[in-house]
Amino acid sequence: MRENQASVSPEKGAEPAPFGRLRRRAEFQRVARGSRWQSEAFTLQAAKRGDEAAQGPRIGFTVTRKTGGAVERNRIRRRLKEAVRIAEKLDAKPDHDYVLIARRGALSRPFDLLRADLNRAFAAIHSRSPRALRDRDR
């Protein structure tokens, strides 16, 4: 519990992940063509932003109706948002956009495991090739 308490309040010097938010449908659709990485609780998608200069990473959340009712969807999105917020060092690149697509496991997965999943996902995502490239290779 002490360790937990300590990790909840970030260190003064620790860099708070300065994520922007994705809000346009077109932005979501562009990221969907990028790389993806799956886990029990979510799918992470990532794509490099082409047009503008790097202004830090941006992230968006997708929780579809398949996942549950309005109450459960809200809960899932808030847990994912919070997990991203407290994450100390995610391997997010400033010129990339990310999208988290929630799966049903995100509702009940222990919060510590959820954070661990996130760290693993961001570490692995950039070694994957973009979806569009793989499709072209086929």
Added chain:
RNA sequence: CCAGUCGGCCGGACGGCCGCCGCGCCUCGCGCGGAGGAAAGUCCGGGCUCCACGGAAAUACGGCGCCGGAUAACGUCCGGCGGGGGCGACCCCAGGGAUAGCGCCACAGAAAGCAAACCGCCGGCCUUUGGUCGGCAAGGGUGAAAGGGUGCGGCAAGAGCGCACCGCGCGGGCGGCGACGUUCCGCGGCACGGCAAGCCCCGCCGGGAGCAAAACCGAAUAGGAGCGACGAGGAGGCUCGCCUCCGCGCCUAUUUCCGGGCGUCGUCGCUCGGGUUGGUUGCUCGAGGCGUCCAGCAAUGGGCGUCCCAGAGGAAUGGCCGUCACGCGCGCCGCUUCGGCGGCGCGCCCUACAGAACCCGGCUUACAGGCCGACUGGCCCC
């Protein structure tokens, strides 16, 4: 104390650290506010916005349907009436019209709406284990329903055929604003069976689409697609391009009438989608919440005081932790009227149903657990 009926309410509390959305300011930062009783289903009724429209009548379509009241309105609510259920508190009811007309009444049964007669009962005749002719509708049987019920008289056998009581119908009186009631009076031997969640008749109500409504800014008067049209003008004023009068055409279900608006004094006019789901407004002070008094059986209305109480937009109201309350499970101890009750410790769920999306009034549906009040029927004690 047990069983039950009805109504109302709550639906975790407090604190710490780190965040999110909105507003304010002394713009580092601080302060304040931040989901529900159903926010849900989108089933009704309104406000608001646009289609320029407003009023009257008729037709078509749809909805509603005992009476009175409440309300902005309703299919809602309140108080009654009638019918049904319950020992009772109380609960349930698509509850207008069946002599305006049409239609239907499955199966069974002889017969399903107008009287008829299968088994029977009674009488006559005959070729007498029966047949035939006539009378009857009480008994049997079928059915959701078979032309009032019980008893006595009567008769060949019977039958409201006659009588008594009960019931029913009609008229009047009385009570009630009314639905309706009636222990009142009179008449009628007594049908006019049911279904209008079948058509229909009567009365009342209703234009359509919806905040992705709609308005403004910007991109911008650049190109595309579709549709319509060769038609009715005349007179006057005159700042020479408009205005006025008459006519013609159009105006959101259709037709007619009245008012109003727009178009037409000629060659273009109208509509649509994409770039465009960009930004701002609409967007929260409202049939508002709370308290109190008055009127009313009540729904509700009115007066006074007080408060400002979410405004997001890929959509804020969260994450973690501590303490407590509640619930569940296990163990131990004590009490016990053997149903349980109380205390301590540990563990679990850290709460059920469920998340505002323009705003109100209702309905319906979902809901762990708990609290309060009124009343009914039993048992025990005084």
